[in-house]
Amino acid sequence: MKLVIIGNGIAGNQVAFDVRKKDPDAQIVILSAEDVPEYDPCSLPYFLGGECGRMDVFRKTSKDYADGRIDLLYDSKVVSIDPENKTVTTHTGEKIGYDNLVLAHGGDLFIPPIPGIDTPGVFSCKQLGETQKLAAHKGTRAVVIGSGAIGIEAAEALKRKGYEVYIIELMDWILPSLFDEPTAKRLENELTGYGIQVFTHEKVLEIKGAGQVIAVVTDRRTIDCDTVVVATGVVPGTALAQTAGIETGRGIQVNRQMQTSVPDIYACGDCVETIDACTGEIAMFQLKHNAIEQAQVAARHILGEPVRYLGAYAFARAHFFDTHAATFGKTQRALDCVFGDKRIVEREDQNNYLRVVMLDNRIVGGQAIGTFADELGLLIGAMWRKDDFLDIAAKMRTLPKGGAVHAWPMVRLGTLLGM
Amino acid sequence: MNMRREQLAIDPEKCTGCRRCMIACAMKHHGRIDPDLSRVNIIGLDSKDLNVPVICMACDTAPCIKVCPMNARIRQANGTVTTDTDVCIGCRACVYICPVGSPRINPYTGRTMTCDMCEGETEPWCVAACRQEKALTLCTQGSVSHRAARKAASKTKQFHTGG
Numbered sequence: 001m002k003l004v005i006i007g008n009g010i011a012g013n014q015v016a017f018d019v020r021k022k023d024p025d026a027q028i029v030i031l032s033a034e035d036v037p038e039y040d041p042c043s044l045p046y047f048l049g050g051e052c053g054r055m056d057v058f059r060k061t062s063k064d065y066a067d068g069r070i071d072l073l074y075d076s077k078v079v080s081i082d083p084e085n086k087t088v089t090t091h092t093g094e095k096i097g098y099d100n101l102v103l104a105h106g107g108d109l110f111i112p113p114i115p116g117i118d119t120p121g122v123f124s125c126k127q128l129g130e131t132q133k134l135a136a137h138k139g140t141r142a143v144v145i146g147s148g149a150i151g152i153e154a155a156e157a158l159k160r161k162g163y164e165v166y167i168i169e170l171m172d173w174i175l176p177s178l179f180d181e182p183t184a185k186r187l188e189n190e191l192t193g194y195g196i197q198v199f200t201h202e203k204v205l206e207i208k209g210a211g212q213v214i215a216v217v218t219d220r221r222t223i224d225c226d227t228v229v230v231a232t233g234v235v236p237g238t239a240l241a242q243t244a245g246i247e248t249g250r251g252i253q254v255n256r257q258m259q260t261s262v263p264d265i266y267a268c269g270d271c272v273e274t275i276d277a278c279t280g281e282i283a284m285f286q287l288k289h290n291a292i293e294q295a296q297v298a299a300r301h302i303l304g305e306p307v308r309y310l311g312a313y314a315f316a317r318a319h320f321f322d323t324h325a326a327t328f329g330k331t332q333r334a335l336d337c338v339f340g341d342k343r344i345v346e347r348e349d350q351n352n353y354l355r356v357v358m359l360d361n362r363i364v365g366g367q368a369i370g371t372f373a374d375e376l377g378l379l380i381g382a383m384w385r386k387d388d389f390l391d392i393a394a395k396m397r398t399l400p401k402g403g404a405v406h407a408w409p410m411v412r413l414g415t416l417l418g419m
Numbered sequence: 420m421n422m423r424r425e426q427l428a429i430d431p432e433k434c435t436g437c438r439r440c441m442i443a444c445a446m447k448h449h450g451r452i453d454p455d456l457s458r459v460n461i462i463g464l465d466s467k468d469l470n471v472p473v474i475c476m477a478c479d480t481a482p483c484i485k486v487c488p489m490n491a492r493i494r495q496a497n498g499t500v501t502t503d504t505d506v507c508i509g510c511r512a513c514v515y516i517c518p519v520g521s522p523r524i525n526p527y528t529g530r531t532m533t534c535d536m537c538e539g540e541t542e543p544w545c546v547a548a549c550r551q552e553k554a555l556t557l558c559t560q561g562s563v564s565h566r567a568a569r570k571a572a573s574k575t576k577q578f579h580t581g582g
Contacts, residue, residue, distance in 0.1 A: 042488030051508050052489065059490055256436075277578070289485035289516075293578040307581045314487065319510040326515035368515075377517040402464055405432040408471050411464045 001026045003302065004088060004098035006078050006240070007105035008032030010288055011269025012042065014295035015102050015302070020068045022303050027070070029096065031088070033105070036128060042288055044131045045150065048155030057128065066179040081244035084263045094400060100262065100302050103241060103252060104235040104272040104295065106236035107286055114144070115206045122215030122228040125154040132324075133343055139163060143216045145172035145204050146344035148272075149316055151231030155196050156320035166197045166223050168216070173200055178316050180332045182346070183325070183355055190323040236285055238269045249273045250284055256308045258298035266302065268294035272408070277311030278329065278364065278383055285312045314365075315380065326373045328363030328380050332357050343389075347372060347418045356417065361389040375416050382413060393419055424498055424560045425536060426568045429472045429541065434554035436470035440545035447537055447544040455519040455526050458534045459545050459555070470553055474545075475500065475521040479573040483513035483522065499537055501532045538556055 003019060004239045008030050036058070043057040052126050065072045077091040087095045109126045111117060125136040140163060144155045147169040155165045167174065173184035174191070188198050200219065207228055208215040216223045247253045247261040251273035258266050269291040276283040290312040300307040317326040335342055340359045343412035347354040352370030356363055356379060363383045368376050395407070396414040404411055425538070441457035449456045460473045470524050484492045489505040494500050502522070509529035513522045522531040537543040542557055549555040558564040 040488065040490055043490075046489065046508050052506060056441050056489065107433050287486075288488075289482060292485045297579050310578050310580065315516055317486075317510060317512045319514055320514075322509050326512075373511070373515050375520040376515045377520050380516065381518045403470060404465070405469060408464065408469060411469060412462070413472065415464050 002099045003028045003101070003102065004096060005030045005042070005102040005104055006088065007057055007103070007269065007271075008034065008038055009104060009106050009269060009291070010038070010070065011106070011295040012102065012104035012290040013038045013267065014292050015104065015266075015299045016070050017068055018296055018299035019302055020070060024347065027071075029071045029073065029091065029098075030065075031073050031078055031096070033077040034127065034129065035074040035330070037072070038066065039128050040288075041126060044125055044128065045153030045157045047304060048125060048131055048135050048154065049155075049160040051160075054132075057062070061382075063372075064113075070261075078240060079243075081240065083244045083265065083267070084366065086264070101265045102262070102298060102302075103246075103265065103267040103271055104242065104269045105237050106293075107236045109230070110233045112204070112232050113228060114145075114204050116209065116213075117230070118211050119207055119213050119228075120211060121179075121209065121226060122207060122230060124230050125150055125157075126234065134227075134229065137227060141223075141225040142166070142169060142227035142229060143223055143225045144229045144231055145216075146170075146230065146232035147176075147198070147200075148231055148233055149175070149178065149318060150316055151229070152191075152230055152320060155191070156208050156227050156387075157195075158227070159194065159196055162379045163227065163417075167191070167200065167227070168218060169198070169200045169203055170200050170203055171200065175318060176333075178327045178331070179325075179367050180355060180357075181325075183353060186351075186353055187318060187323065187325055191320065234270060236273070236284070236286070238271065241267065249282070255372050257301040258294055258309060266298045268298045273329065274309075275311045278386075280311070283312055283314070285314045287312075287314070287316065289313075290297060290344070292367075313380075313384075323369070325367070325374055326376050327367040328376065329363070329383055330357060330359075331365055332369070335359060335364070345417055354416075356391055361386040362386050362393075363389065372416070375412075378413050378416055387413075389417075392417075426476075426558050427534065428548065428556050428558050428564045428566045428568055429474065430554050430556070431469065431471045432489055432554075433552045435462065435552055436463060436472040437454055437552075440472065440555055441546040443544040443569065445478035445488070447540075448532070456532075458523060458532050460521070460523055464577045473521050475517075475553075476568065476572045477534075479569075480577065482516045482518075486512045488512060495535065495538070497536060499533070499535050499538075501533055501535050504528065504530045504532075507531060515576050560575070 038060040046052045080089045124130045142158045142163045143166045159165045204216045206217040216360045238248040241252045252267040270286040297309040315328045343358045345356040354372035355367045357365040366379045396419045440459045441454040445456040489506045491503040507530040522533045
């Protein structure tokens with residue numbers, strides 16, 4: 001069997017090494033658009049901020065590929081797929097045949113159509129090459145456009161490097177897809193406390209400068225700066241799949257075995273559109289743990305094992321300086337278009353904050369800052385099991401105080417929810 | 420996947436909340452009498468009337484390994500999952516995703532720490548410290564309690580069926 005994997009990211013490597021572990025004879029080829037072994041994009045902001053060295057971002061070395069007898073071809077950007085003849089074509093025109101093909105090329109950075117976005121001094125923080133350029137850049141004032149997880153982490157990293165940092169967010173609050181307003185406003189206050197200026201509900205109109213960035217113009221103000229970081233999100237790469245006639249929606253469509261609509265072509269990682277394990281809705285959770293799990297499912301199916309993917313889940317953390325926050329599942333805003341009995345449970349204790357989102361008495365999401373976050377995993381478990389909140393509350397009332405040893409998991413959950 | 424050959428079993432009914440296990444753990448790993456440096460965590464529920472020892476159960480599909488941005492959570496040969504403190508940056512992702520809330524933060528370094536089963540010792544120090552109460556016991560592979568514990572640990576964050 002000849003297995004060709006497009007993309008040398010988390011998902012691609014997981015498929016390659018999982019298949020190699022069980023099939024010593026398969027011929028495995030990874031086509032990488034970059035020129036380094038597998039690295040972890042999640043580590044890049046910490047490399048940028050100097051919290052870890054360049055070597056620490058790598059998950060593999062060239063030796064790992066040699067030991068696993070995996071052919072890693074650098075600078076091979078695949079431009080088209082021919083499912084009839086089972087070949088892929090790279091940008092140099094080279095044709096490579098396959099028996100099984102895995103699309104794991106991930107997402108592309110969304111570049112907003114802002115005038116001046118290609119001015120020197122505008123960087124991103126998604127790929128190693130770009131991040132290295134940003135790390136080597138000498139500047140003093142930086143504007144981060146977008147306040148998703150990457151934007152916040154990049155802002156922290158630049159602040160650590162001594163920059164004066166501004167964050168501009170188009171939506172009403174920072175981290176808009178991960179947190180609800182009350183949680184996000186608290187995080188915004190913390191950021192401001194660390195000296196990072198945050199401007200929400202502002203639109204960037206233009207990046208000024210000829211030959212070098214000198215200012216960012218928004219609909220409210222002009223900020224002088226010498227560095228701009230674009231962190232406006234990641235969109236799944238679907239163009240390549242379309243050349244093979246694979247069905248795509250927001251991402252590449254796959255079934256429960258990670259197969260696309262074209263035979264012998266699989267897809268996994270940031271480029272696919274998947275389902276939420278808890279609600280069954282179509283979801284785009286472009287997160288590392290989902291990429292790893294999808295790749296493990298794809299590898300098992302390629303090896304002919306019976307397997308069925310149960311779905312992805314949202315879990316993310318926001319961490320800067322001494323502030324720690326985490327979120328999982330749905331936000332209140334994401335529930336706005338859903339029918340049902342919605343309830344929010346909030347707890348507050350000094351700087352610590354917990355917010356649990358419930359739908360029809362079942363936990364569907366939660367956000368926490370500080371010590372409450374330390375036990376957030378219990379709530380994720382409750383979401384997973386679809387625990388009935390009314391049931392827990394009723395049982396908590398009937399338990400004898402101090403004598404409910406057998407029910408300690410429930411007591412622990414109930415205590416966290418303030419019952 | 421390395422199945423954990425030995426397993427710590429907890430019995431909250433027997434736990435008196437004396438925290439000797441925490442002191443033993445801190446002594447073993449840091450040589451200091453400081454419960455903050457313990458990998459075992461006794462949590463007091465119901466106004467501290469109910470004490471529960473919380474320890475890492477080294478889930479078969481450990482979610483902490485997958486969410487760590489620095490890839491610092493590593494499955495060891497004995498089946499335990501521990502933090503490589505050289506690369507950990509203290510983001511606490513492993514704490515937040517943990518189904519039992521087990522990784523603890525070293526308050527002096529900000530990095531996380533979890534049970535390594537006192538690798539190399541005849542028996543974990545916390546078990547030795549709890550020999551009288553037996554709220555923390557060591558069960559070996561094949562025993563009923565080992566099977567029960569591993570069954571629970573294989574169910575956390577199950578992401579696929581079949582096989």
